Amino acid sequence: MLNQIIKFTVKPEYQTEFKAALVTNKRGTTNEAGNIEMSIFVDNNNPNVFFAYERWANQQALEQHMAMPYTADMIALFDSALDKPVELFNLGETNPVPVALKPANPEDEVFIIIFIFKINPQMRQQLLTQFEQHINHTRTEPGNLLFDLYTVEGDDNTIAVYEHWRKESDVWDIHFNQPYSKVTGALMEQAVVGDMNQYMNFVTEINA
Structure with missing residues (x-):
């Protein structure tokens, strides 16, 4: 695929x-x-x-x-x-592999993030290993609809995260306060080149 x-x-x-x-x-x-x-x-x-x-x-x-x-x-x-x-x-495919998007409820606002960021390649494997645990935990959160991480082929300096949430507060108020998110966040502070905010794209799906 x-x-x-x-x-x-x-x-x-x-x-x-x-x-x-x-x-x-x-x-x-x-x-x-x-x-x-x-x-x-x-x-x-x-x-x-x-x-x-x-x-x-x-x-x-x-x-x-x-x-x-x-x-x-x-x-x-x-x-x-x-x-x-x-x-x-x-x-590129990573572990855990991408999964199907969970269905949203009628009342869900749906908050979508495309996060493509540059990293120090020396920390790449350590970061990917941590994300394996992080993703498995994140997918069990009630507010999470999708959380997939990808490497970028031909570029060991770049990682992409694609995520859907039921609402924005599920990210800032709940997800980032989880113990595993704090561990990942501390590692990201070391691994990501520059300010993480510059890489975050908050987007809205265009229905066709």
Whole structure:
């Protein structure tokens, strides 16, 4: 299986057009047999930043997707619409493996974080080992809907975390006060390059 996160930073004047192209691309993708998942998001703090989280059965499925007319139409916008080059993160599987998203309740606000951060590579294995425990505990929290961690292929300096919560307070008031979160947080303070806040993207899913 192939997993990837793609970040698009769009010029303000192209925001509406590019968002529409993303939505059209997602709608078309729902009919592709090789697509496992495609979710698209807009950054809560910057409406010109979009993300796609994609899972594909194999490389052939992704190549077939890239040849589809709705994908080609979106790519054709890149030269004029993007404010900076596309940022593509090819994700490696880690332990524990990704799991299915738990269903949200009607009253859930749903709080989503895409956290892609740079680390000191010398601390990589220690951090991954700690996250194995951290993830298993986190997934048992009532407020957690999804918590997956990925390495980034070809880049030992980068790790990606993709998480869904029932509401924002489940993160700040409950999750970060758990004993395992405090252990992970202390290790992150040593391992992450620079201020962790710069890497956090709070996003809203765009329904197509």
